[in-house]
Amino acid sequence: MTVTRILTGITTSGTPHLGNYVGAIRPAVAASRTPGSQNFYFLADLHALIKVQDPAKVQRSTLEIAASWLACGLQPDNDRVWFYRQSDIHEIPELTWFLTCVASKGLLNRAHAYKAAVDRNRAEGLEDQEDHGITAGLFMYPVLMAADIMIFNAHKVPVGRDQIQHIEMARDFAQRFNHLYGDHFVLPEAMIEEHVATLPGLDGRKMSKSYDNTIPLFAPRDQLKKLIFSIVTDSRMPGEAKDTEGSALFQLYQAFASAEETEAMRAAFADGIGWGDAKQRLFERVDAEIAPLRDRYETLMAKPALIEQQLLDGARTARERLGTPFMRQLREAVGLRNLSKMPAEADSTREKSATLPAFKQYRERDGKFYFKLVDGDAVLLQSAGFESPKDAGKAIAMLRKYPGDAEFAVTSRNDAVFALRDSTGHEYAWGFASSEAVRAALARLAEAEAAP
Numbered sequence: 001m002t003v004t005r006i007l008t009g010i011t012t013s014g015t016p017h018l019g020n021y022v023g024a025i026r027p028a029v030a031a032s033r034t035p036g037s038q039n040f041y042f043l044a045d046l047h048a049l050i051k052v053q054d055p056a057k058v059q060r061s062t063l064e065i066a067a068s069w070l071a072c073g074l075q076p077d078n079d080r081v082w083f084y085r086q087s088d089i090h091e092i093p094e095l096t097w098f099l100t101c102v103a104s105k106g107l108l109n110r111a112h113a114y115k116a117a118v119d120r121n122r123a124e125g126l127e128d129q130e131d132h133g134i135t136a137g138l139f140m141y142p143v144l145m146a147a148d149i150m151i152f153n154a155h156k157v158p159v160g161r162d163q164i165q166h167i168e169m170a171r172d173f174a175q176r177f178n179h180l181y182g183d184h185f186v187l188p189e190a191m192i193e194e195h196v197a198t199l200p201g202l203d204g205r206k207m208s209k210s211y212d213n214t215i216p217l218f219a220p221r222d223q224l225k226k227l228i229f230s231i232v233t234d235s236r237m238p239g240e241a242k243d244t245e246g247s248a249l250f251q252l253y254q255a256f257a258s259a260e261e262t263e264a265m266r267a268a269f270a271d272g273i274g275w276g277d278a279k280q281r282l283f284e285r286v287d288a289e290i291a292p293l294r295d296r297y298e299t300l301m302a303k304p305a306l307i308e309q310q311l312l313d314g315a316r317t318a319r320e321r322l323g324t325p326f327m328r329q330l331r332e333a334v335g336l337r338n339l340s341k342m343p344a345e346a347d348s349t350r351e352k353s354a355t356l357p358a359f360k361q362y363r364e365r366d367g368k369f370y371f372k373l374v375d376g377d378a379v380l381l382q383s384a385g386f387e388s389p390k391d392a393g394k395a396i397a398m399l400r401k402y403p404g405d406a407e408f409a410v411t412s413r414n415d416a417v418f419a420l421r422d423s424t425g426h427e428y429a430w431g432f433a434s435s436e437a438v439r440a441a442l443a444r445l446a447e448a449e450a451a452p
């Protein structure tokens with residue numbers, strides 16, 4: 001049993017608004033607190049470069065979004081919850097290329113964002129130049145996104161409906177890669193939050209930067225009030241009953257209020273509350289939730305160096321524990337290999353025996369004794385420290401007996417793919433490949449040793 005890995009990215013191309021808060025930040029922060037999952041949240045700044053070519057804006061937006069998520073309660077611990085910047089994970093562009101080489105161009109031609117740009121050119125009569133003004137970056141968007149997901153082999157990807165096609169493409173690339181090179185990738189699934197409302201904006205349409213109808217998440221109190229008072233309503237007078245159905249004001253209220261508060265507001269609408277009073281109540285309710293977050297946000301924005309360090313730590317640990325060993329395994333899989341370890345002949349059965357998995361024992365500077373199970377350049381297992389070489393040897397012997405040994409318990413641990421525990425429940429080694437890959441390597445080793 002492995003942990004469920006949940007991953008999502010936020011493009012750093014703007015300032016968060018209430019719609020982002022209700023639709024993405026608030027549910028993600030809540031989800032990150034439920035046990036039994038490993039969570040990866042990242043700032044998709046490489047994706048931002050596709051849309052935003054103003055360097056100051058990219059930097060500003062990255063800071064604002066990072067501070068917003070932290071202010072809203074995200075607590076990265078670099079074990080169960082990771083928060084990092086996409087561009088700090090150097091394996092992502094490398095994996096993007098591996099995936100580019102298996103991605104079907106025809107599939108990419110059908111990506112919504114690219115197709116919409118082509119359709120706009122056609123509509124403008126640019127028949128013979130339908131790719132006018134379209135960068136290869138926009139075209140490759142889904143491949144970069146697949147690499148974001150696949151570098152940590154995420155199982156679930158919470159996204160908006162508009163992103164479902166991208167997740168399906170990621171599955172397609174994963175399948176093609178697995179077919180060619182062996183089972184390296186999990187097939188990711190989109191996770192759509194059915195009950196999370198899309199928030200209406202000031203004009204009643206969906207709150208979105210492109211409609212210019214947003215309420216910035218951390219607008220100062222007086223600006224928040226002004227914006228809320230500018231929400232479009234109908235011309236009914238105080239005393240006249242009002243419809244909750246289709247009322248942007250009511251929907252906004254509902255997104256922040258408890259069930260009881262919502263019912264009280266519904267009654268007030270029926271009783272003919274004046275729009276001014278209703279707006280005041282909405283303002284008070286939103287501000288009650290946002291004000292403490294706004295204070296934290298301002299404190300964080302005043303200390304960008306702390307945020308920078310937190311993001312760097314997130315990226316470093318995620319790479320060390322997961323990204324770098326996984327990329328090593330993938331490089332090996334596609335044939336980007338150490339030339340001094342050439343198989344004697346290009347015969348596949350020989351190639352296997354030339355790269356037989358092996359246990360390596362060593363001593364660290366902490367004075368303890370360790371072992372690794374390696375397959376070529378890939379580290380499949382990494383042990384904890386043992387007091388003596390004999391203890392380390394015993395653990396190896398136990399593994400070699402696998403699968404006959406019942407004490408070989410595969411359970412989950414957060415910073416690796418899985419953990420091995422002894423009969424006392426003590427974790428003595430962690431797996432950095434899938435448990436199937438480790439099982440297969442141990443079986444090959446046992447088989448080779450049994451052979452005459």
Ligand code: TRP
Nearest residue numbers: 008009010011044047145148157
């Ligand atoms: N494309 C996503 C969006 O615009 C952002 C994103 C980039 C993302 N990489 C991702 C989301 C990986 C989920 C997983 O919303």
